[in-house]
Amino acid sequence: MAEWEVPGYTGLKALGSGGFSTVVLARHDASGTPVAIKYLRRQLLADPEFAALFRSEAAVLASLDDANVVRLYEYVESPSGAAIVMELVDGVSLREILGHQGATTAEAALVVLKGSLLGLAAAHRRGVVHRDYKPENVLVNGDGASKLTDFGIAARTGDQPFPAGTMVYAPPEQFTGAPASPASDVYAATATFYECLAGRPPFSGDTVEALMYQHMSQPVPLDPVPEPLRPLVAAGMAKEPGDRPTDGVSLVSALNAAASGEYGRDWEERGRSHLGEAALLLALLWPSGASPAVQGAAVVRINLSRNPQESLESRHLWHLRHLLHLLHLQHLRRPSISPVKAAIAAGAAIVVVTAGSASAAWPRRSSPIPPRGSPAPARPKRPVSARAAWPRRSPPTPPRGSPSSARPARAPCTSP
Numbered sequence: 001m002a003e004w005e006v007p008g009y010t011g012l013k014a015l016g017s018g019g020f021s022t023v024v025l026a027r028h029d030a031s032g033t034p035v036a037i038k039y040l041r042r043q044l045l046a047d048p049e050f051a052a053l054f055r056s057e058a059a060v061l062a063s064l065d066d067a068n069v070v071r072l073y074e075y076v077e078s079p080s081g082a083a084i085v086m087e088l089v090d091g092v093s094l095r096e097i098l099g100h101q102g103a104t105t106a107e108a109a110l111v112v113l114k115g116s117l118l119g120l121a122a123a124h125r126r127g128v129v130h131r132d133y134k135p136e137n138v139l140v141n142g143d144g145a146s147k148l149t150d151f152g153i154a155a156r157t158g159d160q161p162f163p164a165g166t167m168v169y170a171p172p173e174q175f176t177g178a179p180a181s182p183a184s185d186v187y188a189a190t191a192t193f194y195e196c197l198a199g200r201p202p203f204s205g206d207t208v209e210a211l212m213y214q215h216m217s218q219p220v221p222l223d224p225v226p227e228p229l230r231p232l233v234a235a236g237m238a239k240e241p242g243d244r245p246t247d248g249v250s251l252v253s254a255l256n257a258a259a260s261g262e263y264g265r266d267w268e269e270r271g272r273s274h275l276g277e278a279a280l281l282l283a284l285l286w287p288s289g290a291s292p293a294v295q296g297a298a299v300v301r302i303n304l305s306r307n308p309q310e311s312l313e314s315r316h317l318w319h320l321r322h323l324l325h326l327l328h329l330q331h332l333r334r335p336s337i338s339p340v341k342a343a344i345a346a347g348a349a350i351v352v353v354t355a356g357s358a359s360a361a362w363p364r365r366s367s368p369i370p371p372r373g374s375p376a377p378a379r380p381k382r383p384v385s386a387r388a389a390w391p392r393r394s395p396p397t398p399p400r401g402s403p404s405s406a407r408p409a410r411a412p413c414t415s416p
Contacts, residue, residue, distance in 0.1 A: 003080075003081065004039070004042065004078070004080040004081035005026075006026070006037055006076045006083045006085060007076075008028065008029055008030065009026040009027065009028055009035065009037060009085070010026060010027045011025075011026045011037070012024070012025045012026055012027060012034075013025050015287055019041075020040065020041060020044060020050070021038050021039055021040050021041060022039050022041070023036055023037070023038050023039075024037045024038075024039065025088065026085075034088045034287070035073060035085055035086065035087070035088050036070075036085075036086045036087070036088045036089075036287070037083050037084070037085050037086070038083060038084040038086065039081060039082070039083045040081065040082040042080070042081055045082055051077075051082065054082055054084075055075065055077070055082075057084065057151060057152070058075035058084045060123075060126075060128055060151050060154060061084065061086070061151065062075070063126050063128075064123055064126060064128075065122075066118070066119055066122035067147075068118045068119030068122065068146070068147060068148055069119045069122055069123070069147060069148050069149075070086055070087050070089060070139070070147050070148065070149040071086065071087040072084060072085070072086055072087075073085040073086060073087065087147075088287060089139040089147050089149070090142070090286050090287060091139055091140045091141035091142055091279045091286060092139070092140060092279050092282045092285050093135065093136050093137075093139055093140070094112060094135040094136075094138040094140055094146070094192070094196075095134075095135035095136045096282055096285060097278045097279065097282070098135055098195060098196065100278070100281070101278055102199040103196065103197060104196045104274065104275070104278070105270075105271070105274045106226050106229065106262075106263065107259070107263055107267045107268070107270045107271035107274060108144075108196065108271045108274040108275045108278070109193055109196035109197050109271075110193075110229075110255060110259045110263070110267060110268075110271055111144065111146070111268055111271030111274075111275060112138060112140075112146050112193065112196055112271075112275070113189060113190070113196075113255060114252055114255055114256075114268070115145070115146040115147075115148075116133065116138060116146065116189050116192070116248075117186070117189055117248035117251055117252050117255070118248060118249075118252065119147070119248075120133065120148065120182070120185045120186075120189060120247075120248040121247055121248035121252075123151070123185075124157070124182040124185070124247045127156050127157045128151070128154050128155075128156065129154060129155050129156070129157055129180040129181060129182060129184060129185055130151060130154055130185050130188075131153050131154055131155055131161070131165055131170075131174065131180060131184065131185070132150060132152060132153050132164075132165050132170075133185055133188035133189050133192060134166045134168070134188065134192060135192055135195065136150075137149050137150040138192070140275050140276075140278070140279045141276075141279060142276055142279050142280050142283075142286075143272065143276050144272030144273060144274070144275035144276035145272065146275070153165065155180040156180065157179075157180055157181060157182065158179050158181075159179065159180050160177055160178070160179050160180070161180055163175045163176070163177065165188075166188075167208060167211045167212070167215075168191070168201045168203065168204070168211065169187075169188040169191040169201065170184070170187075170188055170215075171183075171184045171187035171188065171215065171241070172212065172215040172216040172239065173241055175212065178241070181241055182246060182247040182248065183241035183242070183244045183245070183246060183247070185248070186236050186244050186245055186247065186248060186251055187236060187237055187238075187241075187244060189236070189248070190232070190235075190236025190237045190251075191237060193232075193233065193236070194220070194224075194225065194233055194237070197224065197226065197229065198224035199224075200224075202220050202221065202233075202237065203215060203218065215239075216239065220233060220234065220237045226262075228258055228261070228262040229258060229262075231254070231258070232251070232254060232255060232258055235251070235254070236251055
């Protein structure tokens with residue numbers, strides 16, 4: 001757990017940690033709503049460069065108000081520590097789904113790719129390139145919706161940042177000093193799409209040199225990819241950035257046409273259903289142990305300004321009853337989940353509510369670089385604690401806005 005805790009929140013358990021930060025599951029004291037809080041390691045707060053980059057990461061998240069990107073609730077800093085309070089995605093990473101079941105269905109892979117491309121497009125509109133898209137940074141919840149996270153090594157479009165990324169998915173130009181561009185994110189998202197379809201990444205060299213050579217010179221092996229989807233993969237993983245779709249939106253149009261033509265008009269609904277089933281079967285790994293929805297049948301949102309007297313346990317029990325009801329309705333309407341899987345899923349949810357769960361570790365990387373022109377919150381000079389004066393968001397309709405200055409921590413706070 002963190003040495004210092006954000007006022008107004010109670011830390012519950014660690015979700016993951018890295019060299020620069022620790023991510024903790026916490027509860028908003030006024031409402032009982034679970035959130036994820038990323039704490040900068042205390043010794044790094046004294047380093048002006050690290051502190052500025054951490055604020056910049058919060059600035060990037062504050063500028064991205066998109067359903068396909070994890071939301072920022074607030075940034076808090078004091079002489080004792082700094083923290084980013086974020087939306088908790090109650091589910092598992094795409095990496096855990098792939099590790100558990102291997103390849104997904106084509107519809108599920110298309111849903112992941114479409115959501116990710118739309119999330120990346122939101123960043124691209126703000127002049128931000130993610131630079132580290134991979135299965136670990138895609139979180140899938142119980143209704144099959146996915147969200148993009150971890151802008152740890154993001155860069156502004158056109159800048160020439162230090163070479164970094166995950167070699168298995170990163171495009172060749174990312175390690176040769178080329179300017180950051182949205183086409184780089186398109187490559188990485190398509191490589192992850194390939195892994196969803198094939199059950200393995202497109203390239204798997206044993207060494208860094210071998211992987212670099214494959215990304216730069218070897219054709220993408222398209223045999224494991226369903227034939228109607230091969231043009232998407234070939235375009236998204238073209239060797240030259242100029243030969244790829246310019247951004248996420250461009251590839252989404254081609255994706256929609258290919259998916260509808262081959263898998264029918266309801267491909268997206270079925271894809272979400274498959275993803276939701278996969279996430280539900282891993283319910284013991286969910287951070288908070290809540291299962292608000294199943295396979296797109298419903299979305300339950302918690303108002304952060306709700307009655308603070310209502311207990312977290314009572315909401316868990318409501319979620320469980322709602323879950324069992326949804327499973328029954330789905331069985332009557334469209335038996336895409338087998339009775340055995342439904343029973344396993346319901347049983348897992350019961351175990352989560354009554355006995356707790358093992359948390360999924362979603363490590364985040366170092367802090368990103370915000371788009372040029374995005375103001376970062378001023379570092380507090382004397383107050384014991386300060387909260388950034390960015391609009392604090394409360395689902396489902398957070399206000400838009402960009403970060404500005406800081407204000408005292410003791411200001412009334414009804415929502416993260």
